[in-house]
Amino acid sequence: MSSIRTHNLGYPRIGEHRELKKATEAYWQGKISREELEDTGRRLRRGNWLKQQAAGIDLIPCNDFSFYDQVLDATCLLGNIPPRFGRQDASDPDSLFLIARGSRDTADNCGDGCGCQTGTFASEMTKWFDTNYHYIVPEFHAGTEFKVSGTKVFDEFQEALALGIHAKPVLIGPVTYLSLGKSHDADFDRFSLLDGLVAAYEEIIGRLAALGATWIQIDEPILATDLDDRRRDAFLEAYARLATVAGNTRLMVASYFGGLRDNLPLFLSLPVAGLHFDAVRGSDEVPELLEKFPEDKVLSLGVVDGRNIWRNDFDASLGLLAEAEARLGKERLWIAPSCSLIHSPVTLENEPKLDPEIKNWLAFADEKLAEVSALGDLLGGRAGPGVLEENRAAHLGRRGSPRIHNPAVRARLAAVAPQDLERRSRFPERQALQREKLKLPLFPTTTIGSFPQTAEVRSARARWKSGLLPAVAYDAFIKEETRRCVAFQDEIGIDMPVHGEFERNDMVEYFGEQLEGFTFTANGWVQSYGTRCVKPPVIFGDVSRPRPMTTYWSGFAKSLTERPMKGMLTGPVTILQWSFVRNDQPRETTTRQIALAIRDEVLDLEAIGLAAIQIDEPAIREGLPLRRADWDPYLAWAVDAFRLCASGVRDETQIHTHMCYSEFNDIIGAIAALDADVITIETSRSNMELLDAFVDFNYPNEIGPGVYDIHSPRVPGVAEMRHLMEKAGAVIPTGNLWVNPDCGLKTRGWPEVRASLVHMVACARALREKS
Numbered sequence: 001m002s003s004i005r006t007h008n009l010g011y012p013r014i015g016e017h018r019e020l021k022k023a024t025e026a027y028w029q030g031k032i033s034r035e036e037l038e039d040t041g042r043r044l045r046r047g048n049w050l051k052q053q054a055a056g057i058d059l060i061p062c063n064d065f066s067f068y069d070q071v072l073d074a075t076c077l078l079g080n081i082p083p084r085f086g087r088q089d090a091s092d093p094d095s096l097f098l099i100a101r102g103s104r105d106t107a108d109n110c111g112d113g114c115g116c117q118t119g120t121f122a123s124e125m126t127k128w129f130d131t132n133y134h135y136i137v138p139e140f141h142a143g144t145e146f147k148v149s150g151t152k153v154f155d156e157f158q159e160a161l162a163l164g165i166h167a168k169p170v171l172i173g174p175v176t177y178l179s180l181g182k183s184h185d186a187d188f189d190r191f192s193l194l195d196g197l198v199a200a201y202e203e204i205i206g207r208l209a210a211l212g213a214t215w216i217q218i219d220e221p222i223l224a225t226d227l228d229d230r231r232r233d234a235f236l237e238a239y240a241r242l243a244t245v246a247g248n249t250r251l252m253v254a255s256y257f258g259g260l261r262d263n264l265p266l267f268l269s270l271p272v273a274g275l276h277f278d279a280v281r282g283s284d285e286v287p288e289l290l291e292k293f294p295e296d297k298v299l300s301l302g303v304v305d306g307r308n309i310w311r312n313d314f315d316a317s318l319g320l321l322a323e324a325e326a327r328l329g330k331e332r333l334w335i336a337p338s339c340s341l342i343h344s345p346v347t348l349e350n351e352p353k354l355d356p357e358i359k360n361w362l363a364f365a366d367e368k369l370a371e372v373s374a375l376g377d378l379l380g381g382r383a384g385p386g387v388l389e390e391n392r393a394a395h396l397g398r399r400g401s402p403r404i405h406n407p408a409v410r411a412r413l414a415a416v417a418p419q420d421l422e423r424r425s426r427f428p429e430r431q432a433l434q435r436e437k438l439k440l441p442l443f444p445t446t447t448i449g450s451f452p453q454t455a456e457v458r459s460a461r462a463r464w465k466s467g468l469l470p471a472v473a474y475d476a477f478i479k480e481e482t483r484r485c486v487a488f489q490d491e492i493g494i495d496m497p498v499h500g501e502f503e504r505n506d507m508v509e510y511f512g513e514q515l516e517g518f519t520f521t522a523n524g525w526v527q528s529y530g531t532r533c534v535k536p537p538v539i540f541g542d543v544s545r546p547r548p549m550t551t552y553w554s555g556f557a558k559s560l561t562e563r564p565m566k567g568m569l570t571g572p573v574t575i576l577q578w579s580f581v582r583n584d585q586p587r588e589t590t591t592r593q594i595a596l597a598i599r600d601e602v603l604d605l606e607a608i609g610l611a612a613i614q615i616d617e618p619a620i621r622e623g624l625p626l627r628r629a630d631w632d633p634y635l636a637w638a639v640d641a642f643r644l645c646a647s648g649v650r651d652e653t654q655i656h657t658h659m660c661y662s663e664f665n666d667i668i669g670a671i672a673a674l675d676a677d678v679i680t681i682e683t684s685r686s687n688m689e690l691l692d693a694f695v696d697f698n699y700p701n702e703i704g705p706g707v708y709d710i711h712s713p714r715v716p717g718v719a720e721m722r723h724l725m726e727k728a729g730a731v732i733p734t735g736n737l738w739v740n741p742d743c744g745l746k747t748r749g750w751p752e753v754r755a756s757l758v759h760m761v762a763c764a765r766a767l768r769e770k771s
């Protein structure tokens, strides 16, 4: 073959109008049949394959489709369905749904809050590396046996073949699969399962080879993380065996989500026919990679960013590709996106309302594939006239556009001084002043912010946005909701009420919509987990706040009660983390710009008399880089950004923050460095174990360890909350403890919220009497 090959690592499966989500949910509700669901799946796969073919992609992936999650597909393929689900047909979507969602009776049957569950509880879900995609965690135990059980990968290969497409099956690699799983027995060595796991992969590869697959892509993103010796050995052992079974079928190991650093020699030593490298995040490693690249392998260079939505810079990519071509020749070089495109929205075609100037800077999955193909043409001298020039013009236009540059923001950022990150006094003095001002009882009660976003609230907002409900009527409706919410909190005796967040669609979108430098797509959906999709805002320019964002509602709520109302804001790292972020400046700079906007909002809330302001940062933890060595620099700027938001206020203004993680130990230093006066955290599901990190660290400020799990509709009893608080009271000074739920209440219904909060207040009162 004389021209450089192009390929794709994975295509978004949700459909350009979220067809898969809609069909799957309809199936769950019994509105469509299993056959109709499978039909939708087939239609989507066919459409996606043909689209990629039309885009000029030479090698198109299959088995990148999933009815729920690709890791769960691997679990089924390998016959690793957790025993508690009983024997299920591994090729049946119902099995996927059962493992991912559990069966209906997962309620706490004994009712004493001990957390025991009967029935089949779902497998856990967790974040896929540093993306916002969540996978279903494989489960391992000493008796785990792998047996090739699912047929999906074989079926999809043949399905593509029937359409005349000789696809490249995609598998999760064995080392990544083992690394991402969990075992309930902490002492169990999951790598003892490697032998059997590799045997199953041998069989899978053998069967795909027999079906005629020429290339198989094996994803090992774990290569972009810190690997211990056990994992390195596992790589060598696994691939030594897999390479020999492949026969004429060639294996390509794909690494992505970062450069390889110390894993580069291991990567290059894998005895496979091809290696895929993320040349976006790993661009500075390309020279070394090329220099050391083995003579017998194909290199797939991922030059088009699969993790963002910006147009590729053809000049930069062609520079890398030309270097690679000079070193490897045409035969051994492939062009690809950096990773699977499931992390990017499907197409710009359905964005007629997007500002044309900004739209011209963007590329979603379809446009990215066109870029991969165009780069191949440009490199091979086959590109049509003007392709490169047009790309250059778009980049030049973006760089020079007044839309993205705001000199006032730049000047303000440059003028930020160290004292802007410091509260006026240290915590003990602030605490004394706040106590005097707020006059709260011991064990003060509060909530995390949101109250039920009922169907009526959502429908009123939708009608208002589409022009069906006049703005005044919407305003009156939200006021009524807020009034009822504040009255309810007053009536049951919540010490520090909130306004309820009824006016907010989403904790990031609400702010993004009011900030300069943000834009929103109409259909830019990305799968988050299962049928849940998110539509992240796009941060394209310098961020500023033209006018106050929350004072109207917080001020209104404050006027309704004598008690100290808490204002509610989203923190800068969370806003950044849940958006598509501009790639023309460091993330740190964008975060600081957002922080300045939030800082102004904090001061405006203080000015209208709010005595407490909460800045939520639930995403600080998920922003952690994949490599441990990068954690400290990240945490340093994340903490600074929070402090920049929080430090403008007077000592007696109480700054709260909220985080809902499952792990605090490794970042507790940073959390303490935020120096929030009060932090509320999720702890009830861990039976207060998550508090240990705070205790061990001697966490000095006030803390509200969540006493009930808002993820479940179950109403917790007073005694069980009291039991949790007593556990907390044994290790945290009484005067520093707050009583609150684990997280916001927006997904719950009013009846359970009412009952639970009444119990929570009763719990606080009982604690007060005792102390």
Ligand code: GLN
Pocket: 448, 449, 450, 501, 507, 568, 616, 618, 658, 659, 660, 743, 744, 745, 746
């Ligand atoms: N204030 C937000 C709420 O209550 C916090 C949500 C969160 O922690 N993710 O909904």
Ligand code: ZN
Pocket: 448, 618, 658, 659, 660, 742, 743, 744
């Ligand atoms: Zn939360």
